[in-house]
Amino acid sequence: MSGAALEADVLVVGGGLAGAVAALSARAAGARVALVSRGPGATALSSGALSVADDPLSLPGTPFRSRAGVVESARRLAALRPGHPYQVVGPGLDRLREALDFTAGELAPLLAPATGRNRWLLGPYGAARPCALCPRSMEAADLASAGGKLAVVALRGHLGHDAGLVAAGAARAAALGAPAAEVVRLDLFMWEEASLGRPHDLARHLEAPGAAEEAGRMLRRALPAGAAVAVFPPVLGLAPSARVPERIAAEAGLPVAEHLSDLPSLPGLRLQQAIEARLAAAGVEILRGPLAEARGPGQPARAGSREVRAASWVLATGRFVGGGIARRGELAETLLGLPVLAAEGPLSDDGAGLAGRPSASLTSRDSRGPQPLLAAGVRVDSGLRPLDEEGRPVHERLFAAGAVVGGHDHASDGTGLGVALLTGYLAGRAAAGRDL
Numbered sequence: 001m002s003g004a005a006l007e008a009d010v011l012v013v014g015g016g017l018a019g020a021v022a023a024l025s026a027r028a029a030g031a032r033v034a035l036v037s038r039g040p041g042a043t044a045l046s047s048g049a050l051s052v053a054d055d056p057l058s059l060p061g062t063p064f065r066s067r068a069g070v071v072e073s074a075r076r077l078a079a080l081r082p083g084h085p086y087q088v089v090g091p092g093l094d095r096l097r098e099a100l101d102f103t104a105g106e107l108a109p110l111l112a113p114a115t116g117r118n119r120w121l122l123g124p125y126g127a128a129r130p131c132a133l134c135p136r137s138m139e140a141a142d143l144a145s146a147g148g149k150l151a152v153v154a155l156r157g158h159l160g161h162d163a164g165l166v167a168a169g170a171a172r173a174a175a176l177g178a179p180a181a182e183v184v185r186l187d188l189f190m191w192e193e194a195s196l197g198r199p200h201d202l203a204r205h206l207e208a209p210g211a212a213e214e215a216g217r218m219l220r221r222a223l224p225a226g227a228a229v230a231v232f233p234p235v236l237g238l239a240p241s242a243r244v245p246e247r248i249a250a251e252a253g254l255p256v257a258e259h260l261s262d263l264p265s266l267p268g269l270r271l272q273q274a275i276e277a278r279l280a281a282a283g284v285e286i287l288r289g290p291l292a293e294a295r296g297p298g299q300p301a302r303a304g305s306r307e308v309r310a311a312s313w314v315l316a317t318g319r320f321v322g323g324g325i326a327r328r329g330e331l332a333e334t335l336l337g338l339p340v341l342a343a344e345g346p347l348s349d350d351g352a353g354l355a356g357r358p359s360a361s362l363t364s365r366d367s368r369g370p371q372p373l374l375a376a377g378v379r380v381d382s383g384l385r386p387l388d389e390e391g392r393p394v395h396e397r398l399f400a401a402g403a404v405v406g407g408h409d410h411a412s413d414g415t416g417l418g419v420a421l422l423t424g425y426l427a428g429r430a431a432a433g434r435d436l
Helices: 017-028 070-080 090-106 163-172 199-207 211-222 244-252 266-281 418-431
Strands: 006-013 033-037 119-122 128-131 149-155 181-186 227-232 256-258 285-288 301-303 306-315 325-327 331-333 398-400
Touching: 006 017, 006 285, 006 418, 017 033, 017 090, 017 266, 017 306, 017 418, 033 306, 070 090, 090 418, 119 163, 149 163, 149 211, 163 181, 181 211, 181 227, 199 211, 199 244, 199 266, 211 244, 227 244, 244 256, 266 285, 306 418, 398 418
Parallel strands: 006 033, 006 306, 033 285, 149 181, 149 227, 227 256, 306 398
Antiparallel strands: 119 128, 301 306, 325 331
């Protein structure tokens, strides 16, 4: 049986960070919002922290605290990369701090507040990454503000984690202001069932009554002299409400934090869970499954058995992981058939001929150089309206946000989820009738 037709002011298509921020910002502006999601997309695969930009004008040896703040770093990146979403949105980039504060506030149970500067967090292989927003479970591990030695915790039974790589990363960053680090080994997860467990299995073990407390007592006995922060692998509970880091810290007598995650990412799953909980609490109508019979704003579409209609749409379907862009003989936007034009690299300004080119011609052997294939997407105007081949808005009430917007490759430009956060915030407000 089909459900009753749903009338909304704004329809957001996509359930990752871009779609969630768009839905929440439209809702905060007073709009009735529906969101269609067929899955979590790339957000659940992220490290859990949100990068926006590192200062592209800093030298490799520039200390962490001497680098430009987040907003100024984004401005400098925009100036260096024509066609990048940070450059395309024009004055919208001035609202980046507003977007960061909004996102941190909406996801306050999980995310620590923005400070205006990057926090520098270690990854599982020792690389230090700049993060404009991070989970509260990682905040104390900021290399730019830690006040003493890092105790990098090795859980002897966690066979998929190498604490030595993490500690070596801190040593390499010492000249940039990172503290000294020393590996501390705890006899946790030594029984076969746990040692072969996946990260979420280990996280569940630590949530059990008494488990985090025992880990804290073991840590206290093993701490080296001068330790100021204990840095764990990202397995400190699945649910923030279990308060695993806080329980360990209470017994150990010092702050406890996680480092960034590789796949599978528990911090990424926590971020996605927090997003879905906040959408429901904010009154966003969530529809599961693919959107079918989609013709655009003002026209009825179908999500499962439910018909939905909205005057404004925000397309936040992602790129290749989310399924917003696919190769069907040529690169194509999968929902509305929008032209795939925008990309970085040695192409013409409008990306002409991009969609039909062989994939091999859109990649470079230099992994640090522009990768047009990975930057492919919909071209937008400064109001985030998708453009046709002639450079005209496809529809005045259709907006795009996140990875489906072309012109950036977040892996090579260091923007992480920053484009998703900013464009989601701006597109949601525009779709609700604000800031047009």
